[in-house]
Amino acid sequence: MASVSVALILLFTVSEIIRAAQNHQLKSTISLGSSLSPSGQHSWNSSSGLFQFGFYKQGSGYSLGIWLVTSPNITVVWTANRDEQPMPSNATLALTMDGKLILKTEESKEKPIADLVFDEPASFASMLDSGNFVLYNNRSGIIWESFSTPTDTILGGQSLESGEHLLSSVTETNSSTGRFCLSMQEDGNIVLYPRNMLNKALEAYWANGTDIQSEYPYSVKLNLSPNGVLQLLSGNKTQKILFRSSYSLKSMNETVIYRTTLDSDGILRLYSHHFKNDGNSTVGVEWSALEKQCVVKGFCGLNSYCSTSTNSSTKGDCHCFRGFNFINPEMKFLGCYRNFSDEEGCKRKMPAEFYNITSLKITWLGGLPYAKLSVSKKDCSKSCLNDCYCGAAFYSNGACSKHKFPLMFATKDQYASAILFIKWSSGQANLSTHRIAPPIGNEKVNDKRKLLTVLAGCLGSITFLCFLIAISSLLVYKHRSSKKLLVYEFMSKGSLADLLVNLETRPLWRDRVRIALDVARGLLYLHDECEVQIIHCDIKLRNILIDDSWRAKISDFGLAKLLMPNQTGIVAGVRGSRGYMAPEWQNSGLITVKSDVYSFGVVLLEIICCRSNFEVNVSTADEVLLSTWLNKLVEEEVDKITLERMVKTGLLCIQDEPNLRPSMKNVILMLEGTMEIPILAFPPLSHHLEEANNTAHKKKYIYYCSVETRPHSVKWLSGFWATPSPYESVFKDEFYPMCG
Structure with missing residues (x-):
């Protein structure tokens, strides 16, 4: 009987303790109808005041998340919708009366x-002192x-369950x-491991190496206890x-909060925040998964290498390979771009005359080589020098591995035995494909069919001459009486619009890839490299001309606009080609260089699929399925990685919001594989649906927009419902990269 009474007393005591703990946690109860706004009350606080949930400043706007109140800057530990654009100051968060957090x-x-x-x-909400x-x-x-x-981040009392991930932030x-x-x-x-890697096991740079004794290893989770023990639990x-903090016993004069964060540099660290009763606080690193920064694969971006900092044996610095420049010197992790073109060298009978080789001692080079040879060190260097496809050769222990650009995960070590031979050119070729050829003088040109002549009168002649110089190589410039006659090269294969739809004349996949890059480089020239910035305003297949070598050039500058140095855009009437015009031009008449980017995105997707952006009177319903288009690509040799890269870039270019579209420089870097392609945002479907349902002219308009795809389901990608295709993996998840 006594034992029963003791048990009841203990049960009552435990219940009261639990209830008291719950009441303590729920002091900061948030009732239905409560709301937050960046311009008003911007956060809900925990009872201790150390954690806050609400809007915090990020970039030019605000993000929604949870942060630890530290000085001088807050420490963000959780973010909602972290990949969406920062929100304006009039955004609101409400716990609605019907019990939803909106x-x-x-x-x-x-x-x-x-x-x-x-x-x-x-029924209610609470910001707990644990940060939950x-x-x-x-x-x-x-x-x-x-x-x-x-x-x-995981906080004290939080676990990372089996199959879950932590994803680092871009920067602090x-x-x-x-x-x-x-x-x-x-x-x-x-x-x-770095994100977006096809072979995660090969590219992993740290693992705990646990020998699991549990009967159910899939039940194991990573846990951080409130007193600072980082452990694996089953x-x-x-x-x-993994680590036990020495501050496990809290002092009466301070509060200690622990967090484990995958930092933006790729290293997992355990931090302790010490909050004194007098209001002061300190933070320290208790444990780090790695000591040397250069061990992190991907710490430095593509076409760059990591070397130990001169001021520290653990910190790393990023450097571009010879012949490369940083995409953004302030953000070196974005990598480097090639400042020379290899096209001229590959056209030569002796490519070695065009290239140079420099060597670098490294411990590692990522990616898979396209060729392996068993040769001497000297022959390895020579083999890469004479191979147009070789960007670098990695020589180690008698094995020569040849790699294409871009290069990744290189780590410099002056004591390493392995050597990387990097090929580069001193001929700093311009990215633009449009350059002025030497004058021909008074040489006669007998075949009049191979001449395009333009008569420029007094009015507008200077402006029109600028456009002509921008789009083509000037071959003949003659004076006839008082009139000026301009003659420029004949593009023998004609318009790309005619070539793509004809099976007999359709360019091969490798030629289409090169054509897309040619057009992109031409637009870069117009947007950034002319003395006066030019917006073409009518980029479409019909205005892309092809020569005998399958090189593309932009034509027809009838709608082009010149931007003065103090201008970023022009308001003009709607005069472009339907299906290629950016939404903002149709809605407000405003055109910028991003209007050309939108048109290029449509053209890029047309080049990929060899289809026009609209079809008139299609014969069968299958003709409007994206899977039908992609199935036809199986008949030719299509590189899946290049295809994925081109489709992603095209979809990014046709975002409805101009600010979400990349610049033409970044378009080129993404097409070349030098720059990672940002995660695509979901565009609103209203615009596309409105156009797709427009039957005034009995046409079926095919618009491209990106949405999530799932197995055994239909997907919206082209403006019509599309069924799964052999290229399902190209469009599944990779558009929205995740760890899994």
């Missing part, structure tokens, strides 16, 4: 923040919590998804302790 932007679009199970409504933001039902049960969807001040991933694998190991059993 974000509203200036466009009056509503977006739920919490993915509620079974759509059960919330929680929604409760009417029984005080948790129906959603931020701890269940970690971004780059930009919480968008970055370049690195930590995966809690189902075999019980945690692994670090149920309640500890499989491995």
Whole structure:
């Protein structure tokens, strides 16, 4: 009887302790109807005031997340919709009366923040002292919590479950998804590797190497305890302790909060934040998965290498290979672009005369080689020099591995035995394909069919001459009486519009890739390299001319506009070609260089699929399926990686919002594989649906927009419903890169 009484007393005591703890956590109760705004009350605080949930400043706008109140800058530990554009100051977050956590932007679009199970409504919410933001039902049960969807950080009391990931941020001040991933694998190991890698096992740069003793390794999770123990748990059993903090016993004069973060440099670190009672706070690194920065694959971007900093044996600096320049010197992790063209060298009978070779001692080079040879060091260098496809050769232990550009994951080490031979050219070729040829003088040209003559009168002659110089190589310039006659080269194959639709004249895949780059480089020349910036305003297949060598040049500058140095855009009447015009030109009449980018995106997708952006009176329903278009690509040798890169770039160019479209310089870098392609945003479908349903002229307009795809389902990619195709993997998930 006594034992029963003791048990009841203990049960009552434990219940009271739990209830008291819950009441303590729920002091910062958030009731239905509460709201936040960047311009008003911008956060909901935890009872201690150390954690806040709400809007924080990021870039030119605001993001929604949870942060630790540290000085001088806050420490963001969780972000909602982290890859969307920063929000304006009039955005609002509301816990609505019907129990939903809704974000509203200036466009009056509503977006739920919490993915509620079974759509059960919330009765109240709370920002807990643990850093967990929680929604409760009417029984005080948790129906959603931020701890269940970690971004780059886990806090004390939080776990990373089997199969889940942490994704680094871009920088310390930009919480968008970055370049690195930590995966809690189902075999019980945690692994670090760069994102978007096809062979994750090959490119991993750190793993804990746990020998799991659990009968169910898929139940193992990474856990950070409130007192700073980073461990792998299987149920309640500890499989491995990665680190145990020496500050496990809290002082009465301070509060210690622990967090484990996959930092933007690719290293997993355990931090401790010490908050004194007098208001001061300090932060320190308790543990780090790696000591040397250069061990992180992808810390430096493509076509660059990492070397140990002169001021530290653990920090790393990024450097471009010879013949390359940083894409952005302020953001070296973006990598480097080639400042020479290899096309002239490949045309020569002796390519070696065009190139130089420089060597660098390295410990590692990522990626798979396209050729392996067993030769001497000297012959390895010579083999790459004479091979037009070789960008660099990695020589180690008698093996020569030849790689194409771009190069990745190179790490310099002056004591290494391996050598990397990098090929480069001193001929700094211009990116533009349009250059003025030497004058022919008074040489007679007998074949009048091979001349395009332009009579420029007094009015507008200077402007028109600028356009002519921009689009073609000037061959003949003659004076006849008082009139000036311009003659420029004949493009023998004619318009790309005629070539693509004809099976007999259709360019091969490799030629289409080169044509797309030619057009991109031509637009770059107009936008950035002319003394006066030019907007073409009518980029379409019909205005792209092809010569005997399948080289493309831009023609027809009848709608082109000149931008003065103080102008970023021009308001003009709607006069472009339907299907190629940017939405903002149709809606407001405003045209900028991004209008050309939109038109190029449509052209790029047409070049890929050999189809016009609209079809008239198609014979069967299958003709408007994207899968039908892609199936036809199987008949020719199509490189899947290049195809994926081109489709992604094309979709990025046709975003409805001009600011989301890349510059033509970045378009070229993405097409060449030098720059990573940003994650695509979902464009609104209203514009596309309105156009697709326009039957006034009995036409079926095929518009391109990007959406998520799932197995065994239809996908919206071309303006019509499209069924799965052999290239499903090209469009599945890779558009929206994730760790898995």
